[in-house]
Amino acid sequence: MNDFKLPEVWLRGPLPSIPALLQPVAHALLQANEEINDHIKDFDERLLWKRFGGLASAGFHLQHIAGVQDRLFTYARAEQLSEQQLEYLKNEGKENDTITLASLLEHLHFQTERSIEQLQQTDENILADMRGVGRRQTPSTVIGLLVHAAEHTMRHTGQLMVTIKFLQTL
Numbered sequence: 001m002n003d004f005k006l007p008e009v010w011l012r013g014p015l016p017s018i019p020a021l022l023q024p025v026a027h028a029l030l031q032a033n034e035e036i037n038d039h040i041k042d043f044d045e046r047l048l049w050k051r052f053g054g055l056a057s058a059g060f061h062l063q064h065i066a067g068v069q070d071r072l073f074t075y076a077r078a079e080q081l082s083e084q085q086l087e088y089l090k091n092e093g094k095e096n097d098t099i100t101l102a103s104l105l106e107h108l109h110f111q112t113e114r115s116i117e118q119l120q121q122t123d124e125n126i127l128a129d130m131r132g133v134g135r136r137q138t139p140s141t142v143i144g145l146l147v148h149a150a151e152h153t154m155r156h157t158g159q160l161m162v163t164i165k166f167l168q169t170l
Contacts, residue, residue: 008027008031009027009028009030009031009034010023010024010027010028010031015027015030015116017120018116018119018120019119019122019123019124020124021124021127021143022119022122022124022127022143022146024147024150025119025146025147025149025150026116026119028150028151028153028154029069029112029115029116029149029150029153030112030116031154032065032112032153032154032157033108033109033112035157035161036062036065036105036108036157036160036161037105039160039161039164039165040058040101040105040160040164042168043058043101043164043167043168044167044168045100045101047167047168047170048099048100048101048104049095049096050167050170052163052166052167055159055163056093056159056163057093057095057163058160058163058164058167059093059095059096059099059104060092060093061156061157061159061160061163062101062104062105062107062108062160063088063091063092063093063099063104063107064092064093064156065108065152065153065156065157065160066104066107066108066110066111066112067085067088067089067092068149068152068153068156069111069112069114069115069149069153070085070088070111070114071085071089072145072146072148072149072152073114073115073118073145073146073149075131075132075133075134075140075145076118076122076131076142076145076146076149077118078131078132115149119146122142122146126142127141127142127143127146128141128142128143129141129142131145133145
């Protein structure tokens with residue numbers, strides 16, 4: 001068995017086709033995806049919606065990470081959320097017997113790929129452009145939205161890993 005582990009994504013060098021200023025965003029999204037897949041591989045699916053101490057479930061974190069990326073990248077494109085996105089947001093964290101761990105991981109992987117594709121297509125000249133967020137159109141910039149997507153993804157990845165670790169001790 002080979003125990004060789006790749007270095008963190010940001011230490012593997014620049015990602016092809018990603019603008020230089022967006023490399024850290026892509027690195028964070030890909031790192032989160034790898035860490036989630038690594039930490040959840042032995043997770044007991046029966047614990048997917050289990051909550052402890054009032055904290056969010058593993059299922060919520062997996063839904064939320066994908067949802068945040070989708071929503072913030074939508075705003076970065078200067079688009080408003082669709083009814084489908086609003087419905088997804090409304091249902092984040094609600095226990096659902098039809099949602100499996102495999103389907104959540106597949107959706108997260110798909111969303112991360114979409115996010116990376118959008119980063120590849122983002123012109124660095126628009127990074128300071130203003131964008132409205134939400135119904136109130138709170139002002140942000142393209143780079144602010146993309147960096148927040150990466151930061152929020154990593155924050156929930158950390159929370160997910162702690163949740164998984166704790167639930168596996170029960």
